[in-house]
Amino acid sequence: MSCCYLGIDLGTTNVKVCLINEQKEIIRQLERASNSNIINPQQPKWHEQDVKKVLNIAIELLNEFVDLFDIHKLECIGVSGQMHGVVLWQKSSLSNSVENMVCSNLITWMDQRCDSKFLEVYQNG
Numbered sequence: 001m002s003c004c005y006l007g008i009d010l011g012t013t014n015v016k017v018c019l020i021n022e023q024k025e026i027i028r029q030l031e032r033a034s035n036s037n038i039i040n041p042q043q044p045k046w047h048e049q050d051v052k053k054v055l056n057i058a059i060e061l062l063n064e065f066v067d068l069f070d071i072h073k074l075e076c077i078g079v080s081g082q083m084h085g086v087v088l089w090q091k092s093s094l095s096n097s098v099e100n101m102v103c104s105n106l107i108t109w110m111d112q113r114c115d116s117k118f119l120e121v122y123q124n125g
Contacts, residue, residue: 009079034054085109089101
C-alpha cells in the first residue's frame with residue numbers, strides 16, 4: 001500500500017476512525033457510540049462526559065486498524081472533536097495509560113450552567 005491517512009473524530013455521541021489511501025478511497029472506517037454522558041439529576045443544566053471512556057473507545061477502535069497498514073506509510077493523522085468544550089488535565093499525569101491520567105470531565109458545548117446574567121457581568125467587567 002502507498003501512503004495512507006488516518007482520521008479520528010471524538011464526538012459527543014460517537015467516536016469514529018477512518019483510514020484512507022492516497023486515492024482517497026476508504027480502506028476501513030469504524031464507529032462506536034461513546035455512551036459517556038454523565039447524568040446528574042440534581043444538575044439538569046450540566047452536560048459532561050467521561051473523557052477516559054471516550055479515549056478508551058478511541059484506543060479500542062485504533063487497535064482494530066493495527067494490521068491494516070504499515071505505520072511508516074502513515075502520512076498524517078487528523079483529529080477532530082466536538083464543538084466548544086473544556087477538559088482540564090494535569091500535564092504530569094499524561095502517560096501511556098488513560099487510567100492514570102488526571103483530568104476533569106469534558107464540559108460539552110451543550111452545558112447550560114453559564115447564563116446570560118453571568119455573561120453580562122463578564123462582558124461589563
